[in-house]
Amino acid sequence: MEYSGEQFDVIVIGAGIMGSCAAYQLSKHGQKVVLLEQFDFLHQLGSSHGESRTIRATYPEDYYSDMVIESSRLWEEAESEIGYQVYIKTPQFDMGPKNNKSLQCVIENCKSSSLPCSVLDNKQVSEQFNGSFELPENWVGLLTQLGGVLKPTKAVSMFQTLALQKGATLRDNMEVIDIKMDYEMGGVYVSTSNGSMFRGKKCVVTIGAWMQKLVKMVSGKALPIQPLHTTICYWRIKKGHEEEFLVDNGFPTFASYSQPYIYGTPSCEFPGLIKIAVHGGYQCDPDNRTWASTEIEDSVYSWIEGIFSGRVDSTKPVFTQSCMYSMTPDGDFVIDFLGGEFGKDVVIAGGFSGHGFKMGPVVGRVLADLVINGEAQGVDLSYFRLGRFEENPKGNVKEFEDQVQSYELLPV
Template sequence: MNTQPTCDILILGGGIMGAATAEAVARRGQRVLLIEQFAPGHTQGSSHGDGRIFRFAYPQAIYVQMMLLARPAWAELGERAGHPLIQVTGGWDCGPVGSPVLASLETNFQRYGLPYERLSAMESKRRFPHFHLDRGSEALYQPDAGVVFATPAVLALWRLAQASGAATITGERVVAVEAHGELITVRGASGAHWSAPRLVITAGSWARGLLSEQLGLDLPLTPTQEQVAYFPPADDLDHRLGAMPVFIDHHTPDHPFYGLPQIETPGVKVGWHRTGPAVDPDARPPASEALFAELQRLTRQRLPHLRLTPVEQVTCLYTNTPDEHFILDRHPDLSNVIIGAGFSGHGFKFAPAIGHILAALALDEPSPLPLDTFSLRRFMQ
């Protein structure tokens, strides 16, 4: 097998993280090859759909810091793409009065100088009649949150990466990854192969298999199939983008209920975080009727102006770590293999920042953020 380098950096997986990394690396003047087993913007993984929430409302300070990097980067990418990739809607987070989650969000808003309002149940109803809160609950409103246009963002990053010189291959599943001295060689199902001094793996729910079977590294990455539904308005209250904030309900803090206003699909998108079953990404089951019933129940409870007959139901994949923190690190035995994985259903919003972080790891540059939270060491102690 010829092991002469094909490029400077190979990237496996062209969802939002791989596309963002390819764009960041190509803009640095590196020869990059992005390999995707499906097509750009495909619906088989975690990066498709009309929208994702972006927010500063995090209990952990590191994610606020990451969002402070990602937010202006989204705006800059939109300018270069020729169309907006985000829209500010404001963000509404609710929970019981005295909720430790809301308290930690408020602490970080104050720490980073982010504007917000604390609203009683009655105050929330007057400001945001879309939502129902019982007495004993309250909300925080942070005006800088909003929506990332998901599939358009993926496609824009592919175009921008290609415009900066990135080469791309689609419809090619990688079946082998081999280390040859200072080079990494990957081989596709077609028999074609490519080599580079550095490899970045952003393969989503397929990352665990690649790393374990090909590179001897078994990480606790669990793919799950999550389910969302789009419920249409039942009356004249405007639920469209610009009239309604994104929301997260922390009454069930381990599995928050969340949603986005109407974007393209004529309904409010709702989901229940990390409640789907563990799955093989290549053999996914049909949507769960039981989970759909729970989405109806939660919608009935929190969103009284919506009909409970959905206009659409969609499934997608999460790739979860046990602590829901990402993996942004080097392979412990192969320092020229970079891993971006385990985004646990909340990574999309950070894609431009993560693309720069993975590019920095691949090119031995300083990271724009401390990466201790995302180190592999936490799984090897």
């Protein structure tokens, strides 16, 4: 196959948070990189847009905590390079029934690591937050200082700008339709729907909800990654209580280990409103979404009314926003070489299951390591192997009840 266009060390497909971080890290290490995006840069059709994401190190799985700690440092390094803020620090507050196995694992992980934490009963929680949180009698709270709000669209733009400053080439409206091996020269060819072609020694694929479709098309492999449409809800804080919920006043990001699993951020992006959402959604085809809002369960309304002691209007959200998850059966990431005829020339990263954004910087670092060195230090990638689903369709076996449901895959 003859090719006379520009050649690159690495082609990164997908310019969400993971691809943008990978392009930044690769460029930082002297690689000649092109970052391709199928839509406009900073679009709102995937999983890396919006006003806020949380960052926390409180996980039932201990392998994520260290990743978040490293990622927190990398967020700060990138901020210092660009000169503006995308990471607003505030504590993280987890809560749930005393006997919830996931929450128990979170607490044990904090105690066994270097992550300072305070375990509070319901009375101590009320005192700590001046009544803004009121837990049921059989619940406990966990307060940690490594938490905060990330600004997603601004953050993606930051990493793209830093990659550009370090020599990366950025191309949007480049829908990739094929990846082929170059058996004569080595490396890969990447073709797009508008007739463009790129040649690279290596390729990184980070296309979120479109991962299953493209990988099946180019390799025949059916990845167990299910796109979900999820809805973000903003609720009005009642008059006279707005100051209590401000991020600037130290109100925490939070997560509730009950059914359903609820999470949220302080009042930050919209004055007088607080983000409270449910982890999950309904199956969708990313190219044919209905855009219908996720139905809100009755338990969410009662949770808001009770936990926030009537200080947040629980009758209905003020407005909602759409996003997508890329869900694996076990809720863990997929970070691995594609293998087969592509060997180690193509690296895939997907299935971030609604909790990966905070770890974008460390995932970018890992992807750069895999491309440049063939291995990555500091992160145990055995949990993220693609092959784990061949050994067990449900993936990694966990000792606690899953906070996510199992989803059948849509036809590719």
